[in-house]
Amino acid sequence: MTSYKKIDQYNEEKTDEIAKDFREILANLGEDIAREGLLKTPERAAKAFQFLTHGYELDPLEILKSALFTEEHKQMVIVKNIEVYSMCEHHLLPFFGKVHVAYIPNGKIVGLSKIPRVVEAFSRRLQVQERLTDEIRDCVQEALQPLGVAVVMECQHMCMQMRGIQKQNSVTTTSSFNGAFEKDKTRKEFISLISNKLN
Incomplete structure (x- = not known):
């Protein structure tokens, strides 16, 4: 035996x-x-x-740079409903939810699986949701130099649900936009696309 x-x-x-x-x-x-x-x-x-916390050992920028391709596509590229799990740096309790990431290419696109990998690399660290949202945006911007990047994150925080205020149904939404997504029309299109079920 x-x-x-x-x-x-x-x-x-x-x-x-x-x-x-x-x-x-x-x-x-x-x-x-x-x-x-x-x-x-x-x-x-x-x-x-x-x-x-294994995200400290990952380089999100290099993850994106490993799969860049020249392409003349000029319309919005969205990867939505990416599951995100992270740890609140204030209480060492989990927060989790979904993140939606979009960019408008400017001569370069990235392999689609790399965007969830970047989310994973940043989220597997001690975090606050606000910073995590910005880090994802900035990384995509630096790697691709696109015309704009948009990130929206919706999470439930165990530090609010298990302790403290103990509000089980609360959801925190953060957003981060730059470039073309700062224009009202483009931002509304993005919000509409991540809100609608296309399948």
Whole structure:
């Protein structure tokens, strides 16, 4: 009979150090860190937080630059309903939702999968939604130099729903526009397209 062995891709030294901190936190909360249910919790939490913040090890700009193509398309390109999961830097609690990203090409387009990858790279860090929205916009702008970029993000924040004000149905919406999207007509077209179900 062989025993199951899971192979994890984590920095062992970092995992050990973070796990020590979690053991101390659990003890300070009044828990018995020797009880069965908590024996592996510090290590699991250490690995979870490494995964939840692995965006620090990614370069969003290089992600976009790795798949740029010359194309004369001049109309709006939208990738919408991108799932986003991040961690509030104020309370270390999750916030999650969807983000919609658009740009108007100026001679260059990018492989469509790269935009969700950029969202992932920025969101897997300690964040506030407002900054995350701007970082995505600025990265697309720098990499493609398009005629304009638009980002709208809608998220639920566990720091509002699980603690504090405890309003379970609240949704926070942030937006960030530049270039052509600062014009009322273009911005309205973008909002209309992300609001309508085309399928």
